[in-house]
Amino acid sequence: MRSGLAVSRRDDLVVAAVTVAALGVMATNAAAAPAQAPWIWVGWAAAIPFLLLLSPSVESWLRARVVAAPALRVRVPVALVVIGLVAALASGTVSWWRVALWPLCIAGAVVAVDGVRTDEYGGGRLVAGALALGLAAGAWDRSFKIAVPGGTSMGFTFLTAVALALFLYRVVRPLRTLDVRAALSRRELLLALAAAAAVAIVALPAGFATGFLVFNPKWHGVAHAAAKLLGLVVFVGVPEELLFRGLIQEGLSRLRGPRTGWIAASLLFGLTHITKPTGLPPAVDHALRLNWRYALLAAIAGLAYGWVYRRTGKVSASALTHGAVNWLWSTYFGR
Known part of the structure; x- marks a missing residue:
């Protein structure tokens, strides 16, 4: 107690x-x-x-x-x-x-x-x-x-x-099963950060190959970087992970099993990014609004977020991975 x-x-x-x-x-x-x-x-x-x-x-x-x-x-x-x-x-x-x-x-x-x-x-x-x-x-x-x-x-x-x-x-x-506890154990913290590193290892080559990513550093000091990470984890990571991992992945896992739920939720997460023009190369017609590059990389990242959720059972842990990936992308590799 x-x-x-x-x-x-x-x-x-x-x-x-x-x-x-x-x-x-x-x-x-x-x-x-x-x-x-x-x-x-x-x-x-x-x-x-x-x-x-x-x-x-x-x-x-x-x-x-x-x-x-x-x-x-x-x-x-x-x-x-x-x-x-x-x-x-x-x-x-x-x-x-x-x-x-x-x-x-x-x-x-x-x-x-x-x-x-x-x-x-x-x-x-x-x-x-x-x-x-x-x-x-x-x-x-x-x-x-x-x-x-x-x-x-x-x-x-x-x-x-x-x-x-x-x-x-x-x-x-x-x-x-909807665990949004903010404080993470050392194990949960390490799993979340390891998954973010794994996304970088896989997604960076794919992003450069497809033209979605470019090396474009936007460093404005430690204070700005910390505030940005805070915003991305709390206001982007937690909300999106609550819906996609805490509800959708959990629901699909109860219907079809943990592995199917994990993969299906990750693919759905990727598909929700397909109409967003973010990261489209200048030569691509933005009016097409079918951004398969973003959808592909989001699905890859979604697999990592879902894996963290499966291992920890915490939305907050996958939210940390999510926020860290978005921070790395927007700080160094966004257009």
């Missing part, structure tokens, strides 16, 4: 440290770009629920509130729908059909959890819930970007959908 409390307190401290660091980076960014400051803080407001739900203490407190007031299971998703709609209308950049898609996807995610007893999720329900959340995350992901630490940006709907995922699968109907 004491060891469990110690782990929870350690995780609370890690989440608190990450939150304070993220707040500091965002405050610095806001001071450096006064014209963008309001949207930077909108991004922070969107990130708060996601970050807080990574804390075991907040999770336990919310679970007790949901037990005492079951209506919160519906009120929280409804609140997210309203917040998302207000943000979309305020931005003025989101088409009407994407606005309409948002509440439908949120409803689908809630239905996938409804009626399930604690940890009695079938694989089909997990995959269906993940797909609904994935559609919600991408509803207007490219239309409304918000700044996060490290000089990167994420879609507003992406962060709110991931916050909903944590609420549904860690608070409302806890999924035992």
Whole structure:
């Protein structure tokens, strides 16, 4: 019991440290770009629920509130729908059909959890819930970007959908296998970093051969590099790994076995990158929007992320691998 409390307190401290660091980076960014400051803080407001739900203490407190007031299971998703709609209308950049898609996807995610007893999720329900959340995350992901630490940006709907995922699968109907504990053991840390090194060994030659990668270092000092790694692990790695490894790979593994689930989730992860123009050589027509180079390298990386998840059972471990790979790519080999 004491060891469990110690782990929870350690995780609370890690989440608190990450939150304070993220707040500091965002405050610095806001001071450096006064014209963008309001949207930077909108991004922070969107990130708060996601970050807080990574804390075991907040999770336990919310679970007790949901037990005492079951209506919160519906009120929280409804609140997210309203917040998302207000943000979309305020931005003025989101088409009407994407606005309409948002509440439908949120409803689908809630239905996938409804009626399930604690940890009695079938694989089909997990995959269906993940797909609904994935559609919600991408509803207007490219239309409304918000700044996060490290000089990167994420879609507003992406962060709110991931916050909903944590609420549904860690608070409302806890999924035992969804382990998002922030603190990693030495073994888990070594596995995560070894997998990142393995991705580099395999993906760098493939990336140069296909023209996706170029040697283009963008080093701006240790502080910037640390902030960038923080942003990529916390705001990119954790959300994407939660959906693809914690829900999709887990669901497919329950349906077809661990190996098939691992490979299928990795291929699906790669396919989700095929319409993104990132890394396309200048000679390639960006209007084609079929980026097989990105899809191939993402699938290779996805195999490593899924392997780490299989070995550790922790989304946070595969998120570290994910963030480290993205950091190496964007710092030294991105166009």
